[in-house]
Amino acid sequence: MKKRFLMLLMAAGLALPGWSQVTFPLNGVYDERPGVYAFTNATIVIDPQTTLDNATLLIRNGIIEAVGKDVKLPAGAVVTNLQGKRIYPALIDLESTYGMPEVKRAPGQGGRAPQQHESNKKGAYYWNQAIQPETDASQLFKVTEQSADELRKLGFGAVLTHHHDGIARGNGALVSLADDRENTVMLRAGVSAHYSFSKGTSTQAYPNSPMGSVALLRQAFYDADWYKRGGAKEQANLSLDALSKQKSIPQIFEAPDKFGILRADKIGDEFGIQFIVKGTGDEYQRLDEVKATGASLIVPLAFPQAYDVEDAWDADNVSLAELKHWEMAPANAGMLAKANIPFALTAAGLRNKADFWNNLRKAIEYGLPEAKALEALTTAPARLIKADDLLSTLQKGKLANFIITSGNLFSPDNIIYENWIRGNRHIVNDKSVADLRGTYTLTIGNQKNLKLLITGKSVEKPEYQITVNDTTRLTPKVAVSNDLLSIQVQLDKKPGTGTTRLTGYRENGSLKGDGTLPDGTPVKWTATLAQAYQPTATKADTSKVNKPEIGKPLYPFVGMGNTEKPKAETLLIRNATVWTNEKDGIMGSTDVLVQNGKIAQVGKNLAAPAGAKVIDGTGKHLTNGIIDEHSHIALFSVNEGGQSSSAEVRMGDVVNSDDINIYRQLAGGVTSSQLLHGSANSIGGQSALIKLKWGESPENMLIKGTDGFIKFALGENVKQSNWGIANPTRFPQTRMGVEQVYFDHFVRAREYDNAWKKYNALPAKEKLNAVPPRRDIELDALAEILNKKRFITCHSYVQSEINMLMKVADSLGFKVNTFTHILEGYKVADKMAKHGAGGSSFADWWAYKMEVKDAIPYNAALMQREGVTVSINSDDAEMARRLNQEAAKTVEYGGIAEEDAWKMVTLNPAKLLHLDNRLGSIRAGKDADLVLWNNNPLSVYARPEKTIIDGAIYFDLQAEDQKRGEMQKERARLIQKMLTAKVGGAPTQRPTFRRARMFHCEDVEGIMAEGETEHKH
Structure with a gap:
């Protein structure tokens, strides 16, 4: 019977009196106390919707045993009367680096750094160092007491931590913030999988762009699926094994901005993953699109500082977007709540963790309901990582993670006294400290015309003031040590009158003691409480509070x-x-x-x-609107130059709908553009065809239902002629090598395509048992060219290379759709017409590098007369605003008729882009x-x-x-508001001049940061 009773206790997970279930021997005496604590007469906030007054919380061995108004207190319980105080669930943060090793990036070496094309990581891992899903946070984790204490003081009891390095970052661990060993602090390992668009510490050349990061992660997901479906029989890969196994746990994606959220969701849709996305606080700028993703968010409370705009020239360096974001960022969480977008809040990104509560209260002031704020710090994060059976509410059976406060958690006057984690007490502020605040009638010897005012938001840091005759205000020096009080004050402001020194203690709500006047005369003094301190009223309903006025998005x-x-x-x-x-x-x-x-x-x-x-x-x-066949506007990056071929990258993944050049080109009559990859490599990325819909999201700018296009390139850029001494290590290094790249890749693409056709032709029963070919998104794009589903626009100058690519295409059975630039097109126009290639050229650019020394302004006219479909393109954000004038130059140089010249920027580019059934002319x-x-x-x-x-x-x-x-x-208006904020003591930052980047074909380094916009606007 006794044995059965012990087994029942063990099954219930309760510690047995007299012994402990420990896995670490202790060099000393074991603490075998039962750990039973009762907190009575408290206001207990069980969850964001449930609050009990005058209730009791009972915990045993780190677990909540009971909560309610009629809780029976067991014998031996340590009872604490919390009359007038509150208990809240401890907070949870899902975006933490707590306990993780520091991410140390290799020092940059500028243009002299040699390119690294293959992974330096030894072992059976993925080919790219930025993909490291095998990283296990639980194995890296180490308790860091200083960091834990910093978070405990804010009210956090547990965090989800992971190693913030790479694109696929591995899994996260849920840990408590107790000051204990790792084996007791670790709550759950392998809780979540983490991703980003940042390659982190990887020193490989690929990827070097956001679109490359997207492509690499997509390929890794396809590889993991292939590995799971049979690829493991062909090779061992610890990275793919980990990635495939992580699909069943919550997937968390760190996005660099609002566009990153949309980009991550697009990847998730492709692979049937609903990501939880950690944003940056600018989600309000694309609220409808963010909501449409269906993603839950992790939202920071890091708000930008005001800019110091006192100097008019400095103020001119601050964009309107920066001004408005400073004003609107605190309203972000409230706007998300109003839109019913689920989110959790995080302290990540704060310059100073001590700003957490000030910023949270500011968010509440700007429209975030208090109940929603509590939910976003407790139940929401626990629910997102499937830990709501363990944390987030004060319900029976859950961990005893809670905080004791002086009042409303969100009140400016609130004090966090204690943070209990798994039933262990951590003192934040001593709740036994006497509250001396109030108005006192002060008597010092025979002087009775004095008042002592003790105020301040914090009991621990009161503010003191003495008034004489209700007019003269004096600030004394006060020191408090336990129950003793020491005051020094100069009661007479006349020079040389000296300081009165008082020492005393508190008794029955009043203060009394002895003192010494400036002349050494001993005196008695008393301070009798006349009026108790009235704290700021707690906001019961934030919906009725007038929110600060802010501008519109x-x-x-x-x-x-x-x-x-x-x-x-x-x-x-x-x-x-x-x-x-x-x-x-x-x-x-x-x-x-x-x-x-x-x-x-x-x-x-x-x-x-x-x-x-x-x-x-x-x-x-x-x-009809002008169509720019060759453009690089509205992009976050233009080149993925880490490899000879980047056919897998898509310009549609990095469309920047905030680019001011969209509006400028609308002002020049441009309505559609082909956003091309640059010319850093022989085979570039897939084009994005967009309409310049100013104000729409990147996805809504894309022209739907179009044929696919891709950028190829020939010449100096491809063979890295001008990339510096150390960089040219990537194949090819010669024009001959460029030809070999095309043959090699298309032969492989044909074999790949045939393998899929053979697999797809299998009978259904045989297909069930067969391992499908490995999906390769680079070869997919090249196979589409062979199958006439994707079409080439090729960066070209020199006639010998133009001839070369046409011969390669003819020998492999595909066509070059368009030669762009094509400044020597007049030399091979007859061959182009025979091949079926169009020409997209400049009107009169020449002599800007060796490749174009033979360019002539008659090029477009001569190509057209040979039957080539000719368009005039920009390849330049400024030129695109004047494409009508570029077309007009063909009338001057070559005698082209006006209507035909106009077609070179309208109907002809529509033909080259296979859009002439929709665009390019005015017809019903x-x-x-x-x-x-x-x-x-x-x-x-x-x-x-x-x-x-x-x-x-x-x-x-x-x-x-x-x-x-x-x-x-x-x-x-916003500048005046910032000036007022500075006068009011708000911290400011110095404006920084940033020149907006306008991309061209050859741009690889210095990619514009996501979210950066034209500085003057």
């Missing part, structure tokens, strides 16, 4: 952004000169009707439908991408008055001045 969140996204309208443009690019040519006094984002009718005297906006086009020219049924010009579009005096995309007006010259005025007014 902008779409995009930069200068010249819109307070609302443009919407498609029914438009009737009357009596314009219409450049149709169709058989009707240029039609005078013609109307164009736009409905539902399409061109509905083209003709004369069209009737305006009900509700249509009528635009007078008299004396003006209406064209085509997309309503239109530009209304004040003059002949080929004139140097021409300027767009309205730029329309899919029936929505994205640029309006008439509204330009008003929009710019509103921007300046908003800047002025």
Whole structure:
């Protein structure tokens, strides 16, 4: 019977009296106390929705045994009366480095650092050092008392920690913040899997861009799936084994900004993963898109400091986006809560952890409900990592992780007294310290016209003031030691009058003792409490508190952004000169009707439908929008140059919809662009075809249903001619090697494609038992070229290389869709026409490097006369604003007809991009991408008055001045607000000049940081 009783106790997980279940021998006396504690008469916040008054919390051996108003206290319990105090669940942080080794990156060596192409990590691991899912936080973890104490003082009882290094970072461990050994502090190992877009300490050349990081992680996920489905029979790989096993635990992705959240979710959708995403606090800028991801967020409380804008020149270096983010960042959590986006809060990112509570209270002031704040620090994080059976509420059976406070946790006057972790007490502030605050009638000897005021938000740090005759205010020096009080004050401000010294103690709420006057006369003194201190009223309902006024979000969140996204309208443009690019040519006094984002009718005297906006086009020219076949705007990076081929990367993964060049090019009549990879390697990345929808998200800018395109490159950039002395180690180093790269990769792609075709042709029963080929997203893209599903735009200059690539293509059975730049195209135009390649060229760029010394301005005209489809492109953010004038140059150089010249920036690029069924001309049924010009579009005096995309007006010259005025007014308001903040004592930072990066083909290093925008806007 006795044995059965012992077994029942052990099954219940209770410690047995008289012995302990320890795995470490102790060199000393064992502490066998039962650990039974009762906290009575407290206000107990069980969870964010449940609060009990005058209740009792009973814990035994680190576990909550009972909570309620009628809890029976067992014999031997240590009872603490918490009358007037509160108990809350201890806080949980999901974004921590606690106990992890420091991430030490190798020192940079600039352009002299040799390239590392293969992994230096020894063992059966993944080929790339940035993929390290085998990292186990529980094996790296070490208790760090100083860091634990810092977090305990904030009210945290447990954290999820992981090693913040790499793209696939391994798993996380849930640990308590107790000052104990690792084996008792560790709550759960392998709780979560962690990812980022940062390669961390990896010294490999690949990836060197955000799009490369995306591609590498996608490939790793595909490889892990292949490994699980049979690849393990072919090779051992500890990284892939770990990655495949981690799919069943919560997946947490650290995103660099709002766009990173959308990018991570896109990866998750591809692999059936719903990531929990750690953001940066700018989620409010894309609230609808963030909500649509369905992701739960981990949101920091790190807010930007105000800028020191006293100097007008310094102020000009602060962008409107930076000004607005300073104002709006504290409202982020409240806006997420209002939008019903689930999130947890984190202390990560704070310059000083002591700012945590001030920033949290600021977030509450800006609209975050207190109940939501508590949820975001307790139940939400526990639920996200499936630890809500262990932590987050004060319910029976859960760990005894709780904090004892003086009052409302979120009140500025609140004091955290104790933090109990697994039933072990950690004193934060001594709750036995007497509260001396109040107003006292002070008598010193015969002097009775005095008052002593003791105030302050904290009992531990009171503020003292003595008034004489209710007028003169004196600040005494006060020292408190246990129950003794020492005061020094100069009661008479006249020079040389000396200091009165008082020493005393507290008795029945009053103060008394002895003192010495400046002349040495001994006196008695008393301070009788006249009025108790009245703390700041606790906010019972934050929804009724007036929130600080803040500006509206902008779409995009930069200068010249819109307070609302443009919407498609029914438009009737009357009596314009219409450049149709169709058989009707240029039609005078013609109307164009736009409905539902399409061109509905083209003709004369069209009737305006009900509700249509009528635009007078008299004396003006209406064209379709300009299409830029070769652009690098609106991107966070342009080159992934770590390998000879980066066919796996996608420019669509790094579209920057906040780029001011989108708006500038709308002002130049551009409505669509092909965003190309650069020319750092022979085979570049996959293009993104976008419409310049200013204010839309990156995904909504992409043109849906298009053919796929990819960038290839020839010449100096590919063979790294100008990359510095140490860098040229990547194959190829010669033009001959470039040819070999193409043959090698396409032969492999054909074999790969055939392997998949053979596998897919298997009968269903055989396919079940067969191991599928390893999915290779680089070879996928090349196989699409062979299967005429993806098309090449090739960076090219020299005729010998142009001939070479056409011969390679002919021998392997594919075509080169477009040669871009193609400044020696006039030499091989007949061969291009025979091959079926188009030419996208500059109008008159030449002699800017050796490869283009034979360029001539007649190039476009000569290619067109040989039957080549010719377009004029920009490859430059500034030139794209004037592509109409670039087209006009072909009239001057080569005698091209005006209509044909105009087609070189409209219909012809649409043909090269296989979009001429939708874009490039004005015809009923085509997309309503239109530009209304004040003059002949080929004139140097021409300027767009309205730029329309899919029936929505994205640029309006008439509204330009008003929009710019509103921007300046908003800047002025925010600058004045910052000046006021500085006067009020707010910390400030010095503005820093940052030049906006405009990418070109060859740009590899100095990739613009995600989220960086044009500094003047």
